[in-house]
Amino acid sequence: MxxxxxxxxxxxxxxxxxxxxxxxxxxxxxxxxxxxxxxxxxxxxxxxxxxxxxxxxxxxxxxxxxxxxxxxxxxxxxxxxxxxxxxxxxxxxxxxxxxxxxxxxxxxxxxxxxxxxxxxxxxxxxxxxxxxxxxxxxxxxxRRTTTLPAGDLTSLTPRERQIAALVARGEPYRRIASELQISGHTVKNHVRHIFDKLDVNSRVELALLAAESQN
Structure with a gap:
């Protein structure tokens, strides 16, 4: 034991x-x-x-x-x-x-x-x-010197904020596409635009930023 x-x-x-x-x-x-x-x-x-x-x-x-x-x-x-x-x-x-x-x-x-x-x-x-x-x-x-303030999430469109929230939950692109009834290609395009707007480089960075905005 x-x-x-x-x-x-x-x-x-x-x-x-x-x-x-x-x-x-x-x-x-x-x-x-x-x-x-x-x-x-x-x-x-x-x-x-x-x-x-x-x-x-x-x-x-x-x-x-x-x-x-x-x-x-x-x-x-x-x-x-x-x-x-x-x-x-x-x-x-x-x-x-x-x-x-x-x-x-x-x-x-x-x-x-x-x-x-x-x-x-x-x-x-x-x-x-x-x-x-x-x-x-x-x-x-x-990250402490480069992380965007939480208010910058408001630069996203309603659809982009919806997708960002799902990414923050760790949902795979396929499931996001199914839930929102859009194509996987469309999801990837939205995520790319989100990355560009928020100046992040990965799903994890996006998830961290989304989590910080809720604190």
Whole structure:
């Protein structure tokens, strides 16, 4: 049974690969203050175990968080606001990692990060600190100086705002086309115009801007 100790930081490990979960569990077993409380192989499994396991931190692979990841992380925090999310990156684009931060992740750690540093990241977030990869920090600094104010969304036409909202929800173009009863080609044209008007370069950036406008 995982986590026989009860005197440390309880961590729920969520990763699609059993070998990685086992390695992370073994890593924490070698510490005196981190407890691998349980494992989850899918996002649904993670949601199910949040309550019974009552972890203080969740080490979650970004592979389990369908783009844009901030929606899934926000959902986790709605269920357990006190939990600290440590997102485990396996080479995902930087804007996806930043999206996880915007969703509420307290740390972004690469899967190849040395074990001691990974453990230190978990300890840091449990103390209320943040732990981000330098590339993510640089990206966020750039976004702070270039992100458009939320009012700029008013430059979109009603149809463009409708499509932008669906993109922000993470809907694929095919589903957007079906819901609005237009062609996929038309959806792509609208999205291109939206990108040009808002000066964004990806669906994730558009989703982030839409989310910021609601805050």
């Amino acid at each position: 995982l986590g026989p100790r009860n005197d440390g930081i309880r961590v729920l490990i969520a990763h699609p690969q059993a070998l990685v979960r086992a390695a992370l569990t073994a890593l924490m077993a070698d510490t005196t203050d981190l407890i691998a409380a349980d494992e989850a192989a899918s996002y649904a499994d993670l949601l199910t175990k949040l309550g019974p396991v009552a972890p203080q931190a969740a080490l979650v692979s970004l592979q389990l968080l369908e783009p844009p990841p901030f929606r899934k992380i926000a959902e986790l925090l709605q269920r357990r606001p006190e939990i600290r999310i440590v997102a485990l990156s396996q080479g995902e684009p930087v804007d996806d990692q930043v999206a996880a931060v915007r969703g509420g992740a307290s740390a972004i750690v690469g899967q190849r990060t040395p074990g001691p540093k990974l453990c230190e990241a978990i300890r840091s977030v449990s103390r209320g600190l943040r732990w981000y990869d330098p590339a993510v920090e640089r990206y966020m600094d750039e």
